[in-house]
Amino acid sequence: MTRTLGIDLGSSLRTAAIRELDPLAADALCLDMRRHNDRADVPALVEALRRIVPSLDDVAGYTVEACVAAMRDLGMFLGSIKRHGPEPVPLAPEALPVLLELGRRTDMVPRDTVHHYTTWNPTGGRQRMYTGDIQEAYLQESVRMVFPHLREGLELSERLSGADVADPKFAVLTDELTAHVETMVASIDMVVANVGPEFFARILRAYFEEITVDGRVLLGPAAAQVPLWLIDQAIWAADNSEPEYEEFLRDSVPYSLPRWRELYGRWTDVPSVVSRLVEAYGDDPEEAERRIPALRQSAEGIARLLRVIVVFRGRHLGIARKAYDADLRLYPVGSGGASVDLLRQIIDLTRATVQLTRRPGPAAAAARAERRPA
C-alpha cells in the first residue's frame, strides 16, 4: 500500500505543482460545471462526476500531488450536486472508495477543503468555480492570498509558544507574526469591496453545504476553515477560551493540513502565550517590569497582534451580519457550522484578551481565573 504521510502539502513549490495538474482530465468538464449549476442540471453534474471518478488502480499510480488535484476536482462536483439538493455520494457510489483512498493518501478528510478550493485551485482559464461569477473569484482570491502568510504565522506561533516572554527577541517575533496576520485585514477589505452579501447569501453559500461520506458528515470548503483560530490557540485560547469557541475549534481542526493539526495538539497541552505573560507579571506589574525590562515590549507586541485580529474580526462580522440577515439568508448558520453570534463571542473574547495584556497584574490574573475556573 502506498503511504505518503508527512509530506508538506502547503509548501509553495508543491502548491504550484498541484495547480498545474489535471489527473482526471477534468478541465473542460469543470468549465461546463458552471453552466450545469446555473441550470441546476443535477443529471449532467452526476454524469460528469461519474466520468471523472478514477479507479483505485489509477489512484495507486498517482503522486500525492495528483491525489490532491483529483480530490479538488471531485469535490467541485460533490459540492455542486449538493447545492441543488441531493446527497452526491449515493448518486455516484463508485466515488466512495476513491474519496476514502484520496483522504488516506493525503492525510486529510475524505472530501475537498478550503485548501483545494483556493490554494490548490489553478488560476486563469482553468480555475475551478461553481458559478464563474467574478465575486466568487474575489472570495477565492481573498483566501488564496492569506494562506502563505498563515503558514508562516503558524510556524512563528510555534516559536512564540516555546519562547521566553522575558526575552527581548519575543517582541520581534510577535511583530513578525503581526505583519503576516495583517494580510487577513487586506483580504476582508477586498471581500467587502467586491463581494455583495446578497451574492454570498443567495448564490454561493449553498455550495458549501455539508455532505456525508461513509457515514461521516463533512463540512464544505468555506473560509471558516482559514485557521486564524489556530493562532488564537497558541497565543491565548488554549486556556482562556469558552466552551462554544473551543468546540468550533475542535470541529474545524480536522479540515486543516496535517502539520497544523499537529500544532493544535501541541498547543492544547501547554499554557498559552498570554497566560505565561500574565504569570510573568505576577501580582506587582511595576516591580516585574523593573526586574525584567523586556516584559513591557512583549506585552505591547501581543496587544498589537490582537488588535489586528480584532480589526479583521470586526470587518468580517460586518459582512457576515449582512449575509446572514434574517431577510436575506437561506441558512441560519454558517457553512462552518457556527452562527454569527459565535463570531460576536469570539471578538469579545479577543478584545478581553487585549485588556489582559494591556493591564497585566492581579486584575488580569483574576479576570483569567474568572474566565477559566479550575
Ligand code: HEM
Ligand atoms: C461574504 C463573505 C463571508 C461571510 C458571509 C462569512 C461568514 C462567516 C460565518 C457565518 C462564520 C461562522 C462560522 C461558520 O461559517 O459556520 C465565519 C467564520 C470565519 N470566517 Fe468568514 N465569512 C466570509 C468571508 C471570509 C473570508 C474572506 C475570510 C478569510 C480570508 C473568512 C475567515 C473566517 C474565519 C477565520 C472564521 C472563523 C472564526 C474566526 O476566526 O473569527 N471569512 N465566516
